[in-house]
Amino acid sequence: AQKITQTQPGMFVQEKEAVTLDCTYDTSDPSYGLFWYKQPSSGEMIFLIYQGSYDQQNATEGRYSLNFQKARKSANLVISASQLGDSAMYFCAMRGRYSGGYQKVTFGTGTKLQVIP
Amino acid sequence: DGGITQSPKYLFRKEGQNVTLSCEQNLNHDAMYWYRQDPGQGLRLIYYSQIVNDFQKGDIAEGYSVSREKKESFPLTVTSAQKNPTAFYLCASSIVQGSYEQYFGPGTRLTVT
Numbered sequence: 001a002q003k004i005t006q007t008q009p010g011m012f013v014q015e016k017e018a019v020t021l022d023c024t025y026d027t028s029d030p031s032y033g034l035f036w037y038k039q040p041s042s043g044e045m046i047f048l049i050y051q052g053s054y055d056q057q058n059a060t061e062g063r064y065s066l067n068f069q070k071a072r073k074s075a076n077l078v079i080s081a082s083q084l085g086d087s088a089m090y091f092c093a094m095r096g097r098y099s100g101g102y103q104k105v106t107f108g109t110g111t112k113l114q115v116i117p
Numbered sequence: 118d119g120g121i122t123q124s125p126k127y128l129f130r131k132e133g134q135n136v137t138l139s140c141e142q143n144l145n146h147d148a149m150y151w152y153r154q155d156p157g158q159g160l161r162l163i164y165y166s167q168i169v170n171d172f173q174k175g176d177i178a179e180g181y182s183v184s185r186e187k188k189e190s191f192p193l194t195v196t197s198a199q200k201n202p203t204a205f206y207l208c209a210s211s212i213v214q215g216s217y218e219q220y221f222g223p224g225t226r227l228t229v230t
Contacts, residue, residue, distance in 0.1 A: 004159075033216050043205060045160075045221035052216065091159055095217050102167060103217050104175075105150075107159035 002027040002096040006108035013082045014116050020067070021077040021111045023092030033095040034075040035105070036066065040088045048090075051075060082115045089113075119144045121222035123208050128227045130202075138193045138225045140208035146220070147213045149191035153177060154205040154224075163206075166191055167213055195227065202229045 003026040013019040025034065036048040051059045051066045059066045067076040079086055089110045098104030121142045130136045142149065148167045152160040162175030166185040180199025185191055191210075195202045205226050209219040 035216075035218070037221075043207075043224040043226070045207060045209070045219075047218055047220070050216045050218060098173075102165070102173060103213070104162065104165075105217070105219060107152075107161075109157075109159045 002029070002032070002094055002104075002106050004092050004094050004106050004108035006092055006111050008111045009109075010112040010114070012114050012116055013079075013086075015084060016081055018078060018080045019082055019113065021079070021090050021092075021113065023075045023077065023108060025073050025075060025092075025094050027094065027096050029096045031097075034066065034068070035093040035095070036064070036075075036077045037091045037093060037107075038086075038088045039091060039110070045091070049077070079113075084115050084117060087113060087115045121208060121210055121220055123206075123222035123225050126223065126225060128225055130227070130229050132229055133197045134229075135197060136195050136202075136227065136229075138195070138206055138208075138227070140191045140193065140222060141189055142191075142208075142210045142220075142222075143189060144210055144220060145188075146210035147188070148211045148217070149185065150209045150211075150219065151175075151181075151183065151191070151193045152207045152209065154207060160207060163193065195229075202227060 032053045034051045038046045049061045065078045092108040150165040151163040164183045166172035182194045207224045208222045211219045
């Protein structure tokens, strides 16, 4: 069984500062993928960044980077230079094997980030 | 523009009625998914389909049904057997290789009274 844990229900960050959102995972599969999604108040899920379990380097996408520590089973999201528009819910998710060989994505419970001017 | 459409955005129904939520994609993705999101919680998988005319139950399939007659469409029916149907429903699609990155629709907020 695969599991995603986000222990920070809510966080505040000052505008232009960097912030780290925590995510730990558990799986027995050697092959898996890790995602971060942003969900603004409108409700739509927006893909931010992806890290494969065999990727050697940490993924980066603009102001987003994923701090992947495989031995510790953590996949923290780092947002640099926070902007007011970054205020949203952030979900960590993991892709892994499901029943019948299908791939399934499991989501964490989310972290609500609020950027303060 | 390629994407996923869900309609309507808000839906109100009386208890005991079945209701169907639509999901259409023009991304040419093979896989489609339905998730349920309750306030303050993450997404839970209801059903998914990786090919036309085939679909699999997710973690919370009881009280729901789906069909996949066309690659582009994956409607979800919330039946009267679903005990707590009021929730936010999200549809997604993906390719079936590589990262399996999922693209999401805007969601449908269903309220049953």
